Amino acid sequence: MIYPSIDKILNIVDSKYELVYIVASRSKQMERTGYYQMKESEYHSKKNIGRALEEVYENLIHVKR
Numbered sequence: 001m002i003y004p005s006i007d008k009i010l011n012i013v014d015s016k017y018e019l020v021y022i023v024a025s026r027s028k029q030m031e032r033t034g035y036y037q038m039k040e041s042e043y044h045s046k047k048n049i050g051r052a053l054e055e056v057y058e059n060l061i062h063v064k065r
Contacts, residue, residue, distance in 0.1 A: 003044045004057040012056060013063065019056070026052035026061060037061075 006016075013019045027048040030036060036043075036051065037060045043051045055061050 002053070003050070004053060009053065009057055012059070018063070022056060022061060022063065023049060023052040026055065 006019075009019060010016070013022065030048045030051065037055050038058070043054055045051050045054060052061075
């Protein structure tokens with residue numbers, strides 16, 4: 001089971017395509033810099049893609065419109 005649920009995240013982000021772009025960009029940024037916005041023990045996921053999804057869900061990533 002994916003945490004957080006995609007349905008819950010789509011209430012924050014307008015479309016699945018935008019979500020994919022945001023999460024992929026943030027995941028690559030985590031890989032390059034090693035910077036995480038939460039403590040590593042607070043994440044449910046061990047992979048950067050899941051961690052980026054969690055950051056979107058926690059409103060740690062803000063989308064400019």
